Amino acid sequence: MAKEIKDQEALKKDVLARMKRIEGQVRGIQRMIDEGKECEDILVQVRAVRSALRAATGQIMRRYLLRCQEQSAAMNDPLGQYDKLVKLLTDFIDG
Numbered sequence: 001m002a003k004e005i006k007d008q009e010a011l012k013k014d015v016l017a018r019m020k021r022i023e024g025q026v027r028g029i030q031r032m033i034d035e036g037k038e039c040e041d042i043l044v045q046v047r048a049v050r051s052a053l054r055a056a057t058g059q060i061m062r063r064y065l066l067r068c069q070e071q072s073a074a075m076n077d078p079l080g081q082y083d084k085l086v087k088l089l090t091d092f093i094d095g
Contacts, residue, residue: 008063008067008070011063011066015060018059022052022056025049025052028045029049032045064085064088068081068084
């Protein structure tokens with residue numbers, strides 16, 4: 001269980017670092033718009049932010065899966081978090 005907690009903390013730090021980079025990218029896009037940069041250049045940066053968000057989403061979901069696994073093991077109920085996980089994934093896919 002200690003390994004899972006360590007993995008969760010590493011994922012948390014990774015996601016926070018990614019979010020800070022994304023925040024900087026978004027500020028850069030705002031600056032580009034304010035300065036009247038070419039739409040093509042702005043869209044390239046928007047695509048980069050979308051890609052970064054997809055990568056961060058994967059890490060967040062990975063952390064969530066680790067937490068579900070840990071909670072199920074603690075409750076000695078391997079399927080205990082299954083419905084919760086399915087709802088999250090369904091909501092994410094539909095949203």
